[in-house]
Amino acid sequence: SSSPLSHGRSRLQESGSCSGSGAEWRQPGRRRRRQVALAVALNLRTFLRLQPHSNGKVDLSLPNIGIKWAWDVARLQLLDTSFLEQGDITTPTPELVEKLKEVAGLPEDCAVTESLAVLAFLYLYLSICRKQRALPSLDIVVWSELPHGAGLGSSAAYSVCLAAALLTVCEEIPNPLKDGDCVNRWTKEDLELINKWAFQGERVIHGNPSGVDNAVSTWGGALRYQQGKISSLKRPPALQILLTNTKVPRNTRTLVAGVRNRLLKFPEIVAPLLTSIDAISLECERVLGEMGEAPAPEQYLVLEELIDMNQHHLNALGVGHASLDQLCQVTRARGLHSKLTGAGGGGCGITLLKPGIPGVGGPGCQPGLLRGVHLENSLERKKRPRNRSQLCCVALGKLINLSGSLLSSLVK
Amino acid sequence: MLSEVLLVSAPGKVILHGEHAVVHGKVALAVALNLRTFLRLQPHSNGKVDLSLPNIGIKWAWDVARLQLLDTSFLEQGDITTPTPELVEKLKEVAGLPEDCAVTESLAVLAFLYLYLSICRKQRALPSLDIVVWSELPHGAGLGSSAAYSVCLAAALLTVCEEIPNPLKDGDCVNRWTKEDLELINKWAFQGERVIHGNPSGVDNAVSTWGGALRYQQGKISSLKRPPALQILLTNTKVPRNTRTLVAGVRNRLLKFPEIVAPLLTSIDAISLECERVLGEMGEAPAPEQYLVLEELIDMNQHHLNALGVGHASLDQLCQVTRARGLHSKLTGAGGGGCGITLLKPGIPGVGGPGCQPGLLRGVHLENSLERKKRPRNRSQLCCVALGKLINLSGSLLSSLVK
Numbered sequence: 141s142s143s144p145l146s147h148g149r150s151r152l153q154e155s156g157s158c159s160g161s162g163a164e165w166r167q168p169g170r171r172r173r174r175q176v177a178l179a180v181a182l183n184l185r186t187f188l189r190l191q192p193h194s195n196g197k198v199d200l201s202l203p204n205i206g207i208k209w210a211w212d213v214a215r216l217q218l219l220d221t222s223f224l225e226q227g228d229i230t231t232p233t234p235e236l237v238e239k240l241k242e243v244a245g246l247p248e249d250c251a252v253t254e255s256l257a258v259l260a261f262l263y264l265y266l267s268i269c270r271k272q273r274a275l276p277s278l279d280i281v282v283w284s285e286l287p288h289g290a291g292l293g294s295s296a297a298y299s300v301c302l303a304a305a306l307l308t309v310c311e312e313i314p315n316p317l318k319d320g321d322c323v324n325r326w327t328k329e330d331l332e333l334i335n336k337w338a339f340q341g342e343r344v345i346h347g348n349p350s351g352v353d354n355a356v357s358t359w360g361g362a363l364r365y366q367q368g369k370i371s372s373l374k375r376p377p378a379l380q381i382l383l384t385n386t387k388v389p390r391n392t393r394t395l396v397a398g399v400r401n402r403l404l405k406f407p408e409i410v411a412p413l414l415t416s417i418d419a420i421s422l423e424c425e426r427v428l429g430e431m432g433e434a435p436a437p438e439q440y441l442v443l444e445e446l447i448d449m450n451q452h453h454l455n456a457l458g459v460g461h462a463s464l465d466q467l468c469q470v471t472r473a474r475g476l477h478s479k480l481t482g483a484g485g486g487g488c489g490i491t492l493l494k495p496g497i498p499g500v501g502g503p504g505c506q507p508g509l510l511r512g513v514h515l516e517n518s519l520e521r522k523k524r525p526r527n528r529s530q531l532c533c534v535a536l537g538k539l540i541n542l543s544g545s546l547l548s549s550l551v552k
Numbered sequence: 553m554l555s556e557v558l559l560v561s562a563p564g565k566v567i568l569h570g571e572h573a574v575v576h577g578k579v580a581l582a583v584a585l586n587l588r589t590f591l592r593l594q595p596h597s598n599g600k601v602d603l604s605l606p607n608i609g610i611k612w613a614w615d616v617a618r619l620q621l622l623d624t625s626f627l628e629q630g631d632i633t634t635p636t637p638e639l640v641e642k643l644k645e646v647a648g649l650p651e652d653c654a655v656t657e658s659l660a661v662l663a664f665l666y667l668y669l670s671i672c673r674k675q676r677a678l679p680s681l682d683i684v685v686w687s688e689l690p691h692g693a694g695l696g697s698s699a700a701y702s703v704c705l706a707a708a709l710l711t712v713c714e715e716i717p718n719p720l721k722d723g724d725c726v727n728r729w730t731k732e733d734l735e736l737i738n739k740w741a742f743q744g745e746r747v748i749h750g751n752p753s754g755v756d757n758a759v760s761t762w763g764g765a766l767r768y769q770q771g772k773i774s775s776l777k778r779p780p781a782l783q784i785l786l787t788n789t790k791v792p793r794n795t796r797t798l799v800a801g802v803r804n805r806l807l808k809f810p811e812i813v814a815p816l817l818t819s820i821d822a823i824s825l826e827c828e829r830v831l832g833e834m835g836e837a838p839a840p841e842q843y844l845v846l847e848e849l850i851d852m853n854q855h856h857l858n859a860l861g862v863g864h865a866s867l868d869q870l871c872q873v874t875r876a877r878g879l880h881s882k883l884t885g886a887g888g889g890g891c892g893i894t895l896l897k898p899g900i901p902g903v904g905g906p907g908c909q910p911g912l913l914r915g916v917h918l919e920n921s922l923e924r925k926k927r928p929r930n931r932s933q934l935c936c937v938a939l940g941k942l943i944n945l946s947g948s949l950l951s952s953l954v955k
Contacts, residue, residue, distance in 0.1 A: 409823055416816045465872075469868070
């Protein structure tokens, strides 16, 4: 699964885009509590199918982005991978990534997306399988319902799937499926190990991510993130969120740098703004915690006010976009409230759907944690119904374009 | 006692930054507008006090003798009488307003009566006057029309009662009062504002009295030195709104979400201070980087005002239309409709360059009515100049300006 961030986009913590050491902004002479972010899992998933090969190769297919690679296991086995042996969890430094590039044999003109996906795979494969007597010959296919580069955590979901699958193959974690099980999850300790490796995969791809994306993808549900500490929100309510993809591409690093520059240029103006955003996250967390199975209208009203205020704050930080303004206006005309999610400058937006809006499911949606990474019984998979009404924060599984066609049919 | 005609005029104002936050103790910047309210006062011989406000169709008259007989002891509370609700109620009886009188009309009448009875209280006999007030300012658009009205009334009545001298000298086209006189005018104008608005901040009457650019915080008002020659486009969305409701809404949001809104007000305060700093550094030919900063401040403040809940779709439209032409806008005043300001910078087609000479925009002043016709209408020596036309949001004037 993957994670749109719902609130608390402290730009300095944006996953994958902080430059340098990721040192937080600090007002001279004053320690600051770092910003709180809230993220929820989305029911758009990435799937990985792994099966043993008998051809002495490692095959990696990513049909979504047209990647198809293969390596000879024997050749990989001969490589000097001592650079990976740095304790239990190897930290991917830039030098390590460079060495991996040599190993991968990537062509000069390889697209960035493709090369990072390949490198992350190789990193995880070589590191996790390092202790095996022989590197396993595997056939791996990964496909996804998530668009790439839209702030929805697709790379984290990819890393989580890879980590979980490889750790299971290498028997570092058990296979939790029992007889008759359609699907099952790993234990808490196993999930922690999966998450640790997934985070390293994220670091290969993004450089200095916050860790939120892989955490949500591993554990599911709703998470609170602050200063590297991640905790689950207890009893997150059954909310429905409409996800809209503006299809406007943007560069996360540039947007994050722009906010940092604005903070440096106008510290007295921007610092309190970040404080205000932090307070919005905390208030949202509080309201979510109080919402039971049938949230009251006043509680929805509060969530909507928080969404509006945060959206204005994000515009004030300079990460807005005309397409997002349009989303907000279109939804506002129907009594709904939206904000950008993620880096902004385009990308995706979220709209809170509330009961009573035509087309929106009522409290029949049973509350329950949105599942994080899990193992599916491939034989059983066909029988499982596609609509998983027991999900918690449900995203309508379609990404709509901004023509609003799906939106208007939904809320006619 | 006066024997000649008095012609007084006072400007309206726009808030550059700090609206709403100013109510909560933050800094606001306001500049005078070259749209003015005019008052002509002449002595009457018919024993009446006539008040005409042609803009809003008000025409009232009272018998001086009848007013003289009233028990106005409720006004005698020292030098400056504070208009309490009880006092306003008593004034209503005095005014003889009908039940169905429009609010605008009754408040204008009450403010006049209050100032007339209070300022002229010390005269042996209440003067018989003919007063006409007209204005270039629309009412209720956040441009300080009621303050300009109160300032004109205060200045005229104080002059009639010789509490302040007539500063016009021979050959003068126009002249201003001294600093001390302006302070007295402003004090009374503020009371007039209190009759009309209940609990105003005092910025409007201060700008209308002194002109130029002012900084206001918690009752302390100071002039910005050397404000630069900026051109501002003023747009009236024509969307009516209730200032008290909008102000109350912000207060409610602050009470509901103190940890969210309080830092937001702090941020707005910082925007005002940064704007003041930049304006102080701008000389006669501001640099492009300085305009860029002013534009960034405008954008951020507009988002903050939206976050406070005082935005409106019409204002969003203004911002989008101007943004499409590379210009930056924000609401001015209460929001929820009303007016918006757009910063015009040199290089935009149709915008005048630095030929605009800097100088303080005049506050209230006395005009020589005989000379008035000769004075040219475009006063290029003004400082923060608003293009004197209010345009509607169809953007027709805007597009002709920036084609």
